[in-house]
Amino acid sequence: MSAIRGARERARAEVTAAIKGEARKQLAAEGAAKLSLRAVARELGMASSALYRYFPSRDDLLTALIVDAYDAIGEAAERAHRTAAGATDTPAPGTCLARWVAVACAARDWALAHPHEYALIYGSPVPGYTAPQDTVGPAARVGLVLIAIVEDAHREEGFALPPLADELRPEAERLAADLAPGLAPAVAAPLVAAWSQLFGLISFEVFGQFNRVVEAREVFFRQAVTELAHTVGLLGSRG
Secondary structure, eight states: OHHHHHHHHHHHHHHHHHHHHHHHHHHHHHOGGGOOHHHHHHHHTOOHHHHTTTOSSHHHHHHHHHHHHHHHHHHHHHHHHHHHHTOOSSSSTTOHHHHHHHHHHHHHHHHHHOHHHHHHHHSSOOTTOOOOGGGHHHHTHHHHHHHHHHHHHHHHTOOOOOOOOGGGHHHHHHHHHHHOTTSOHHHHHHHHHHHHHHHHHHHHHHTTTTTTTOSSHHHHHHHHHHHHHHHTTOOOOOO
């Protein structure tokens, strides 16, 4: 019985992967707003009723693709963090600043390699779709890596506490309590700003806003995310 169950599970996983693969092709060709279960089924040679047993609605399929995309960019960031933490061939091996830059570059590299999946999670909202709670954890993975780096810097390396305007303190205290209880409120607000600016930089490049503006994009990006690191208190050379 277990062998039969295992075969069924493998078959279901294969069909699920095929459905997602075809859906990603549609994203690239038509965009998320035009994703159609019937079109996916037609391209796979499936009856629509059979596909509905895997994904009951378009929104269920969209959610699966969104979770996969968030998990993929999150995994890329986490892998870069682990690698940088053990690096020995950089000017500042394993430092929190080096780890921050490595994670940011990994997120950029993934986005440039998967522009349509990046657009699904960081582009325009899909009309009529509301992301469920299932997407929250995967969406937080890159941010959690950045928080961990700043927490390590606070404990281990020396840390320049950013200034905090009095009028921002209540919001900063709320952000710290919700997102990073181990960090001072003065760090929480610039950390959220840095996270949003990181993805703003990536989005400008992925969506073409840097065309005819920035040519040396990798160098530009590295310098920009290094400056963002300084705004959250990470120490290191600005040169």
